Structure formats: structure tokens, C-alpha cells
Amino acid sequence: MEPKENWERQALEHLLLENLKETRKARRWKTIFRLVLLVLVVSIIAQVFDLHIPGRGMHIEKHTALISLDGMISPTTTANAVDVNAALDAAFENTNSVGVILRINSPGGSPVQAGMINDEIRRLRTLYPQKPFYVVVEDICASGGYYVAVAGDKILVDKASLIGSIGVVMEGFGFTGLMDKLGISRRLITAGSNKGMLDPFSKENPKQVEMVQSMLDQIHQQFIAVVKAGRGTRLKENAELFSGRVWNGEQAVQLGLADGFGTVDSVARDILKAPDVLDYTLKENFAERVAKKFGAEMGTSMGQALMKDANLK
Structure with missing residues (x-):
């Protein structure tokens, strides 16, 4: 009976060894699959969320x-x-x-x-x-x-x-002529004589226009100086x-x-x-x-809700 027991033991060892090989192979493929899945998920996230790092690919020597x-x-x-x-x-x-x-x-x-x-x-x-x-x-x-x-x-x-x-x-509009035709008057209260400067619903103030023109001229000269410094x-x-x-x-x-x-x-x-x-x-x-889109839509929704609430009162 000893040869038969040896044969059975060898067969059992062989089966256990093959099973161990299959288990290791399955684990190896499972690990590879997980790594591929991880790379795929990261790639999808990078595309969807447009992840961008300045100089991505900086390993390139030149x-x-x-x-x-x-x-x-x-x-x-x-x-x-x-x-x-x-x-x-x-x-x-x-x-x-x-x-x-x-x-x-x-x-x-x-x-x-x-x-x-x-x-x-x-x-x-x-x-x-x-x-x-x-x-x-x-x-x-x-x-x-x-x-x-x-x-x-x-x-x-x-x-x-x-x-x-x-x-x-600097640009804008003036509506005073239209307001006069429609019989609309502007009621603007300010603390500071120039606080309502260039208000489109008020008549132009020559002094304020001169002030704005002086400011624009100064910025223009700054621009010219930068151009001359750069272009020489x-x-x-x-x-x-x-x-x-x-x-x-x-x-x-x-x-x-x-x-x-x-x-x-x-x-x-x-x-x-x-x-x-x-x-x-x-x-x-x-x-x-x-x-940004959510914030804009939220603001619009809140505005509409407030308008509806005001109409109900």
C-alpha cells in the first residue's frame, strides 16, 4: 500500500502546487487590473476636471x-x-x-x-x-x-x-433727454460733490468732465511711456x-x-x-x-424667489 500512498501524496501535492500557481496568477492579474483601472480613472478625472499644472511634462530636457x-x-x-x-x-x-x-x-x-x-x-x-x-x-x-x-x-x-x-x-450713456420727454426726474442724493460723477441719469457737469479727461490723459501718458520704454x-x-x-x-x-x-x-x-x-x-x-455656473444660477433663482415673494405681499 505504500506505493499507492506515495502516488496519492504526490498527486495531492501536485494539485496543491497547481492551485497555488493559479491563485498567484489570479492575484497578479487582479493587481494589474486594479492598476490599469486606477490609471484609467485618474485619466478620466484629469480630462473631466481639466486638471492642469503649469509646465506639465517638465521632464523634457529641452x-x-x-x-x-x-x-x-x-x-x-x-x-x-x-x-x-x-x-x-x-x-x-x-x-x-x-x-x-x-x-x-x-x-x-x-x-x-x-x-x-x-x-x-x-x-x-x-x-x-x-x-x-x-x-x-x-x-x-x-x-x-x-x-x-x-x-x-x-x-x-x-x-x-x-x-x-x-x-x-471711458464710455457710458446719457438718458436726460429721454427722461425730459417722459417727464421723469432724477433724485440723486450724495455726500461729496463728485460722488455721483458721470451719472447717466443726470446732466453733464463740465467741471467733472474736465476732471475725467485729465485723469484719462494722465493714464494715456503712462501708456505712451511704457510703449516708448519697451520699443525704444x-x-x-x-x-x-x-x-x-x-x-x-x-x-x-x-x-x-x-x-x-x-x-x-x-x-x-x-x-x-x-x-x-x-x-x-x-x-x-x-x-x-x-x-461659477452654479453660483450664477443660484443668484438668479434667489432673485426670482425674492421677486415672487414681493409680488405676493
Whole structure:
């Protein structure tokens, strides 16, 4: 009976060994499946919430850093000084970036925000003098957009780009004529003789208009000084240069408002010799967009509820 017992023992050991192998294999595949699932979930979350880190991919030894300035320059838009300056700081600080490009598509906006960005660019250029900084204009670079652009080493445009608008504007409406026809009178009570300045429902006060004009003229001179400091002797003599006029890209190059023609790809490839472009632009993620939309809808709903409540009383 001993040979039979040995055979049974060997068979049992073999079965146990095979079972152990299958268990280990199953655990291995389960672990792999979990890792793949984790990577997939993280990828989906990154896409849905638009997770963005400035300079993502910084492990690339040699690259061109890109920051985009799009739309109206304002503290409440993505083209705000805090976010743009944070992206610029990251781009300049990264030792793997061989140069920085600021791509601009902006009609202008806040002179304060534009000035803050201009100041930060000049600071970074002083701090990193060996790192070239180019501005590439696509469709439009006007007013506050151009205020930012003049901080660049060079400004490159398309021949049909819109450039310039070196001026300052304050606009509004006056309804006093219509109010007179409708028999409506304005009742405005202020503490401070200029507190209701430029009120659209009151008649213009010549003294207040003069005050505003003086303020705009001063800001205009600040703008002109920044342009001259940035462009220097490249600017050509032209009586309308600082009149608020807009020129196309070809005219801008002739006037010294821009240096030549180019795109992000051509600068990265042909000038910086680093065709790999990494985007450092800070972008509003999905969660922030939802929060803003939710906040706006909540405000609208509350307003409607208050109106209904008022109508019921």
C-alpha cells in the first residue's frame, strides 16, 4: 500500500502546487487590473476636471515654454495678472525651458492688470537675462494687450493681425433727454460733490468732465511711456502713433510697433531651436466652471424667489 500512498501524496501535492500557481496568477492579474483601472480613472478625472499644472511634462530636457493671454484682460477673466504672472514665473524658472513665448489674442482691458503683467515680465527678464522672451500676436493685440506685449524682446505678428490702439477710453450713456420727454426726474442724493460723477441719469457737469479727461490723459501718458520704454528707437515717427488707432500687422512692422512675422511654431522651431512646446497657461478647470455656473444660477433663482415673494405681499 505504500506505493499507492506515495502516488496519492504526490498527486495531492501536485494539485496543491497547481492551485497555488493559479491563485498567484489570479492575484497578479487582479493587481494589474486594479492598476490599469486606477490609471484609467485618474485619466478620466484629469480630462473631466481639466486638471492642469503649469509646465506639465517638465521632464523634457529641452522645450519652449508657452503662455497664452486670451480675451479681455480683467481680474475676473482667465486673462488676469495673478494667473498670467504665475505661469510666467514657472516658465522662466524652469531650467529646461530654452525660451518663453507669450501668445496674445486680446483687445485690451484693465490698464492695472496689464501694467502688473508688464512689470512682472520686465522683472523676470532682468532675473533671467539669458532666456529669450518673444511675444507672438495672432488675431489682435490692442490697447491693454499691446501694453503687455511691449515688455517682450521681440513682437512677431501675422500680416493681418490688428495691433496698437495706444489710447484710453471711458464710455457710458446719457438718458436726460429721454427722461425730459417722459417727464421723469432724477433724485440723486450724495455726500461729496463728485460722488455721483458721470451719472447717466443726470446732466453733464463740465467741471467733472474736465476732471475725467485729465485723469484719462494722465493714464494715456503712462501708456505712451511704457510703449516708448519697451520699443525704444524701433518706433518710427508718426503723428497718429499714439492716437488710439489700430494698424494691421504689416503696417505695425513698418512703424516699429512689431519686429517681424512669425507664429508660435516658427519661433520655437526656427529661432529657439526647441520645437517641443509646453503650455504653462493656467486654465479654469471643470470644477471652477461648474461653481461659477452654479453660483450664477443660484443668484438668479434667489432673485426670482425674492421677486415672487414681493409680488405676493
